[in-house]
Amino acid sequence: MSQTEWWASESFWRKTAIWVTAGSFVALMFLTLDSMSEISAGSKRVPAYSVINHRIDYVFDEKRNFQVPVIGAEEPLFGKKLTEAEAEALVSHGKLTTQAKNCMNCHTLLGNGAYYAPDLTKAWLDPSWGSKEAREQMMVGFLMNPQDSLHNGIGRRMPNLGITESEARATVAFLKWMSSIDTNGFPYNFKPIDQSDPPPADAPVENGSPVQQQGG
Amino acid sequence: MATLGRLDSANLNGGQKLAVKYFTVALALFGAQILFGLLAGIQYLKPDFLYGVLDFSVNRMVHINALVVWLLFGFIGSVYWMLEDEAGIPVVGLKLGNLIFWIFTLAVAAVVVVYLLVQIGPGDHSSIWLINEGREYIEAPRWADIGIVVCVLTFFYNVAGTFAKGRYTGVGGVLVLDLIALFGLYLAGMFYTPNISVDQYWWWWVIHLWVEATWEVLVGCLMAYGLMKTLGVRRKIVETWLYIEVALMFGSGILGLGHHYFWIGTPEYWFTIGGFFSALEPIPLVAMVVHSVFDSGTHKIKNTNHPALAWIIAHAFGNFFGAGVWGFMHTLPQINLYTHGTQWSASHGHFAFFGAYATLVIAFFYLALQKWRGDVWMSGGLAGAWRWKWAMVLLNLGMIGMVMAMLVSGYEQSQIERAIEGSSWVGYFVAQAHPWFVQGMWWRQIFGWMFAAGFVLLVWDLLTIGRSERRPALVHAEPAAA
Numbered sequence: 001m002s003q004t005e006w007w008a009s010e011s012f013w014r015k016t017a018i019w020v021t022a023g024s025f026v027a028l029m030f031l032t033l034d035s036m037s038e039i040s041a042g043s044k045r046v047p048a049y050s051v052i053n054h055r056i057d058y059v060f061d062e063k064r065n066f067q068v069p070v071i072g073a074e075e076p077l078f079g080k081k082l083t084e085a086e087a088e089a090l091v092s093h094g095k096l097t098t099q100a101k102n103c104m105n106c107h108t109l110l111g112n113g114a115y116y117a118p119d120l121t122k123a124w125l126d127p128s129w130g131s132k133e134a135r136e137q138m139m140v141g142f143l144m145n146p147q148d149s150l151h152n153g154i155g156r157r158m159p160n161l162g163i164t165e166s167e168a169r170a171t172v173a174f175l176k177w178m179s180s181i182d183t184n185g186f187p188y189n190f191k192p193i194d195q196s197d198p199p200p201a202d203a204p205v206e207n208g209s210p211v212q213q214q215g216g
Numbered sequence: 217m218a219t220l221g222r223l224d225s226a227n228l229n230g231g232q233k234l235a236v237k238y239f240t241v242a243l244a245l246f247g248a249q250i251l252f253g254l255l256a257g258i259q260y261l262k263p264d265f266l267y268g269v270l271d272f273s274v275n276r277m278v279h280i281n282a283l284v285v286w287l288l289f290g291f292i293g294s295v296y297w298m299l300e301d302e303a304g305i306p307v308v309g310l311k312l313g314n315l316i317f318w319i320f321t322l323a324v325a326a327v328v329v330v331y332l333l334v335q336i337g338p339g340d341h342s343s344i345w346l347i348n349e350g351r352e353y354i355e356a357p358r359w360a361d362i363g364i365v366v367c368v369l370t371f372f373y374n375v376a377g378t379f380a381k382g383r384y385t386g387v388g389g390v391l392v393l394d395l396i397a398l399f400g401l402y403l404a405g406m407f408y409t410p411n412i413s414v415d416q417y418w419w420w421w422v423i424h425l426w427v428e429a430t431w432e433v434l435v436g437c438l439m440a441y442g443l444m445k446t447l448g449v450r451r452k453i454v455e456t457w458l459y460i461e462v463a464l465m466f467g468s469g470i471l472g473l474g475h476h477y478f479w480i481g482t483p484e485y486w487f488t489i490g491g492f493f494s495a496l497e498p499i500p501l502v503a504m505v506v507h508s509v510f511d512s513g514t515h516k517i518k519n520t521n522h523p524a525l526a527w528i529i530a531h532a533f534g535n536f537f538g539a540g541v542w543g544f545m546h547t548l549p550q551i552n553l554y555t556h557g558t559q560w561s562a563s564h565g566h567f568a569f570f571g572a573y574a575t576l577v578i579a580f581f582y583l584a585l586q587k588w589r590g591d592v593w594m595s596g597g598l599a600g601a602w603r604w605k606w607a608m609v610l611l612n613l614g615m616i617g618m619v620m621a622m623l624v625s626g627y628e629q630s631q632i633e634r635a636i637e638g639s640s641w642v643g644y645f646v647a648q649a650h651p652w653f654v655q656g657m658w659w660r661q662i663f664g665w666m667f668a669a670g671f672v673l674l675v676w677d678l679l680t681i682g683r684s685e686r687r688p689a690l691v692h693a694e695p696a697a698a
Contacts (some may be wrong), residue, residue, distance in 0.1 A: 014459045017390075022521035024471055031485075039480065041409070041410075092410035096341065102335070102355070104351065105352065106271075110413075110478075112416060114276050116256075118641040119363075126640055153645065154649045156648075157270050162336070174410075181412075186556065190641065191640055
């Protein structure tokens, strides 16, 4: 029997397997350390929880060539400005609610989950809520009694999950915070709800009606 | 010596007696997975079906959790099956292993009962600890997580202890190191954080580094053993291949994790790292196809167990197409932007889990049945062979049909919901209502029933195969050279 070439030998491949695995794992550890610092709450990519005190928009960025979240003027959720600690407690309650109610086995969050119901990444910005003024209350009302609402033309309805008012408000806070995460342009080509301020009473008038500001 | 063809546990060694218990539970959970998959599939077509009783979220959760647990039970059983053969001595700590089997099984039953009857809880930590964690694939409540850790530690003690005391083969060495990684990774999913980006970062450590790294290496070990058993391939050959596969699998799969980090808030450098390494992930799967087909050819497909070898070959191709090709099709960020979180993912998920894992566990079911019946003949001219052949045809065609149907729906969704409608909720429902999408869901359901029929036939076959055989199994002449 001829002698095995070095490149076909067991010991060469055993060593290769060990070095490749160890090298990949070490690289992953360094990347993980860096990623953790980039996505901790309060970083540029993942804003602090108190971002829910502000308007959040999703605007096309020329340089990156996709939409990015933009933190705007102060616009406290439910009209109440929260401290960082209060905001974190509220968002955390909302996140716990999404886990306890098993949202992820119908919906996707950041695109991960099940595909029976819409993605929630930009739920806060979805145009379906109509106007930004009505949005908060509509979301709370929907979460508490989804079974009675009109959803779509195909008969799929969210069941009543026994969500209390405080859980619903917390969930809305969580969704608002999640919409501020920089997801590298996912979802793409999204048309957010019009959040522009109504024109002041003395705004210039064109053809008898106030000039409409264009939403994103 | 026991009568050939009669099911007699005296034919099995200690580890194998435990293995068949794990296999039995695995098969039952496989059935549960199919049942709840069918229910969830019907809800896509008839949304009022079981609405408010067993909602889609519940059915889907049981569907994917039964999948994870039946495969884990199948893997654990397969390792116990080969352990004494490989190490050459009885399993160390087998009594404890037996006890843990019962605890593990009872815990799984308790979790499922709570999933079905309690379903959800209030939005606080008690729900996560007692009812369900609400994180896809690892929904098991925290108490069960801790129980799982205790169970797998015992299993690991059995495996590592037996190899340490007996013969440390190459397969054994890879297996032990892989199990450390596999179970260590589970810990990465056992914490709570309000930060969903951090949550999903570590969640993918568990999911991806399981199914696209450590599980793949585990099935590599099982396949090595399976090829030695069925074809009589020389150990040196399968072990060299195993090392090559480990190098390629971990070399591509560990950093291939990056393809899950495109859209969860993580930095843009993951586009490059995830795209590049995940594009390499199919390579080890090609190697496995080459390996199994080449070995089969070398041995002129003369093998001791036709159904087991057939499922091993199905595994090699299923792994390559389901995990490799279907994964690669949408792994690059430029396309994943449109396909992420659509029926594309479902198509890939079904094909990969079945092709890479279900197939190989089924192969081990057949290895077990053969020996359980006294090492009975399972080669050509096997009595009642139509059953395993038709079970295989129905299961594979059923799966391919489901996969193709979901792919059509996925294409439609990527185009209409994502590219045209801009991913809004209205866009989502416009796409879900589209006839192309709906047709895909109907075909998926029809092929789901075919798959279920294949499962029924598989169970029937496993209960009866070899029963009327009186010939002893084919014996390989020790190959002098290959």
